Amino acid sequence: MIEAGIIGGAGYTAGELIRILLHHPEVNLNFVYSTSQLGKSLYSIHQDLIGDTEIEFTSKINKEADVVFLCLGHGNSKRFLSENKFSEKTKIVDLSTDFRMKANDHSFVYGMPELNQEEIKNANFIANPGCFATAITFAVLPLAKNGLLNDDVHVNAVTGATGAGTSLSATTHFTWRDNNFSAYKSFEHQHLQEIGQSFKQLQSDHTSEINFIPNRGNFSRGIHATAYTKFSGELEDAKKLYSEFYKDAAFTFLTDEELHLKQVVNTNKCLLRLQKFGNKLLITSVIDNLLKGASGQAVQNMNLMFGLEEKMGLNLKAGYF
Amino acid sequence: MIEAGIIGGAGYTAGELIRILLHHPEVNLNFVYSTSQLGKSLYSIHQDLIGDTEIEFTSKINKEADVVFLCLGHGNSKRFLSENKFSEKTKIVDLSTDFRMKANDHSFVYGMPELNQEEIKNANFIANPGCFATAITFAVLPLAKNGLLNDDVHVNAVTGATGAGTSLSATTHFTWRDNNFSAYKSFEHQHLQEIGQSFKQLQSDHTSEINFIPNRGNFSRGIHATAYTKFSGELEDAKKLYSEFYKDAAFTFLTDEELHLKQVVNTNKCLLRLQKFGNKLLITSVIDNLLKGASGQAVQNMNLMFGLEEKMGLNLKAGYF
Amino acid sequence: MIEAGIIGGAGYTAGELIRILLHHPEVNLNFVYSTSQLGKSLYSIHQDLIGDTEIEFTSKINKEADVVFLCLGHGNSKRFLSENKFSEKTKIVDLSTDFRMKANDHSFVYGMPELNQEEIKNANFIANPGCFATAITFAVLPLAKNGLLNDDVHVNAVTGATGAGTSLSATTHFTWRDNNFSAYKSFEHQHLQEIGQSFKQLQSDHTSEINFIPNRGNFSRGIHATAYTKFSGELEDAKKLYSEFYKDAAFTFLTDEELHLKQVVNTNKCLLRLQKFGNKLLITSVIDNLLKGASGQAVQNMNLMFGLEEKMGLNLKAGYF
């Protein structure tokens, strides 16, 4: 069994990791570290877990664990790792933004299996992608792969309230969010950086703009993204490129039907639909922001790193309704 | 014109009062007092008011105002009034619980027009009823009026998230409340006191129990209550009692159709439906917790105190959808 | 008093018209025509109206009414008017798409006060704009007015479920729509026609593309739209153009704050926000699809046609929560 630990156990992504790992056939949840919830049972915070486990939040870190997931606030992973040294065999999956951009001072691999599968299999340190970045990158990556990303991309995406984390805030207050909708961080969302990095990885001359308007939806989970750009070929050409690119993907599927968010909520899937209008290719992309956009993809990365079947523990039942 | 002031202008009930008073044909909104929002425009907080008014929150209180609405936290109205003396002509409408229970040390009239219309017309000080208390009392009052409240009353009611006020809290966080439901304060809700007082006012020998389970609904506005108790007469007898009791009510109506919450949301109405099953009379009652359950009833009380038409300024368009 | 009639009284826009007209100080609701609901009370269908009116749906049309609102399905207005002749003095406001495009065979004026105020004042026949068209046109019109609409416009907008009308359908079933999101009719929405017509009216050489992705939101009311296009001036230049264009608008306001849908839901307002990113101007626009996007704008048109104050009967209290 793989002994797994979680650092920062009270947030949404930690909760989702716990839910998955508790029933993963090859994993033993070794410890869940949280100073704020120290000594409480996991189900006192993640309250659906009654009856599933009696584990408590701990302040003791097992530095010999096989894998450790970092569910810390952005900026805190770097500090945590400088203050806590794990054994050489311990693999790290970081869910923050801290190591997503390649740099000389770290050796984290960007953990997007559709992009970096082989590197992930051999990696010890994974920087898990952002949620918007996952939905948007998947929508456009096959074009970059084929050197076809030469014009502006226009992206509009909407995320659920869990995207804003557990902290109480004005825009996650029920009376504000209920039956509401708003755009935020237009053209300036922090995920644009990692999206651009992935495009450039596959199409080194990529310079066109990514115009991205994120929105707050009045639902809890999920990201729905539309992206369009000029594409000179036929729709069937585009479908061929995408089918080829995703032919081995474990969780990413193409469809010709209209997509909606609840097809993927509470699953690790990404669904993509292609349409052509005039000279523009429109791609619709849906994921669960906490699963394929965070904890599900993290476990997928773990499976790859440990040589397990990629989907192990991730055949999750969609809520659907 | 009636010069009106609001004390504590940043909360939900104050916002609703402002929305009503700005378009009330006989009222001038003289001041809105808020120390926390001092100097900001009203629409910086109540953000739908752009284009309606340029008034700012102020720290200056006009003690010569004709009417002042207290929208302070429970317990703060008493303190505020002891520290701030208004002119003799100034009428006070307090929306907190502070003066709802009759006592020797104050002369506030319980501001429920269906119960105390004549006293309200002559009052200078009004204790505005609680939201649950309004919905529940209206459901049962005609029985008390006729001395028929002799058995346990069983009440279940659900309120929207605005019932919990503007403070951020775990159970008003969108990710918690969305698509959720829970009971709270079962058998112990603070409104039981004022409900009991109203029953006793009309049926002095009333001693039966009021079993009340309040619930948190995943919507923003409204209260839906069901109440049942033993009733030996026929359904038609009950309808006659209720019709008689509410025949002059400005906003309370009976119907034989199934009720739902959105019939009254964003209005000052209370709708009631009577049914009989075996020896039990079931009454369903719906109101908007912020209007008939708070600010709307407060303006209704103001209208009565100033000899205005009872519905003036309160013909509000339901949102309905 | 203006004697007003409604043709097709059971749908959402008819319901909203009734709600407004019942309390309009210069209007008497003369008749509500509906063959499907014949003889029922208005409140049996529009169930919030209990206590407001005892009017019943009728099959008799008063052809001498001062104004008649057509709330028929798209395509039915034309047929209805050919089969029913009204008096010469009767003014018609049609809420369908039938007469929105200028043509030689009709004399309807496109009823967008911000665009055609003077024509509306003198019109007898009004084609009331579409909901998406209203939100989007308002976002871009000042650019067209100044001949600056020379590059593609990228529009993403989301509408509530009332936008789909009263008919039951798969995508308005609660279990589907709840907590869901989806795009539809991308690049091909029928409102593109009237939007283009309005742009061309102000900028006759307008030829750039309007890329429009409509979305279904999981809320009942409201439209939130973002639109961006290249703009060579500074943000302040744009604000000046917009302020100038909307300086006399009764319900359209600019703000520098982040917008959200609930600022306008249940009101007749349109709020606009301008931002500049690189060489692009981003405009956010919010309206209530049933009010400013339909029945509210219809009454605004009526007010203008009859020489009444433009906002009369339209100072509606926002639900806000």
Add this chain to the structure above:
Amino acid sequence: MIEAGIIGGAGYTAGELIRILLHHPEVNLNFVYSTSQLGKSLYSIHQDLIGDTEIEFTSKINKEADVVFLCLGHGNSKRFLSENKFSEKTKIVDLSTDFRMKANDHSFVYGMPELNQEEIKNANFIANPGCFATAITFAVLPLAKNGLLNDDVHVNAVTGATGAGTSLSATTHFTWRDNNFSAYKSFEHQHLQEIGQSFKQLQSDHTSEINFIPNRGNFSRGIHATAYTKFSGELEDAKKLYSEFYKDAAFTFLTDEELHLKQVVNTNKCLLRLQKFGNKLLITSVIDNLLKGASGQAVQNMNLMFGLEEKMGLNLKAGYF
């Protein structure tokens, strides 16, 4: 592997069964019978299943299947079984009401493992309990077991829109249900029969009334029920009875914390909380109406009938948010 078939594959409970059975380690989904969807892929209806299976709806019934689940409308199971004879080894689990009441003309066992575990293990025909019946029966059954159900029980419960099935209807239209709430079938819900039967099974002299008010909630999944009745012992006595009764239950757990619906949505659990107020015992009960209240319990029954571990295939990840 157990070869499993589903009759009536297009509805909600069939969808949930498919989702569970596709990943059940001991089951092969042999066929899904649907005449209305004949020849379509399962994921054309249950649209989250893209990538999970290529099975199509069929009109061919394998009468040698090991187990067949009937997901037909109430009243149709009886007719279907009279027209279709299965092999002697085929076990039947019926999700309709048709066989829930004991009768001389059938040998179905009421499939509530907490009540009839041993009978289920030996059964060939299971009548799967109703959703409300499950939530409510679990709340009170330990009292009946101990002969303590001697006074009226007062029950209020709210269900999600999936409880109304897939048919489009006025009260499952999004614009009606969104942010709404209503009671229905008060005192007369059809599940009262089977609830009474279960109480009488454990307490043969049971005659007290069950006062049950069902409500429609504005969420898709889940049932939240409160039930109270007179109880002369202490709270600790009640807890002891309940702990004892549910000590071997696979999915039913007691807690002292406040319950909410999302603790159980998308799981097969039932959570119960006990409180004592005066002489009354209040029990709160939450389940997922489609899982523990339907398809989850059906698979639990299948596990028991085939001697499998009771929880096999049912360790479902809660959606939680």
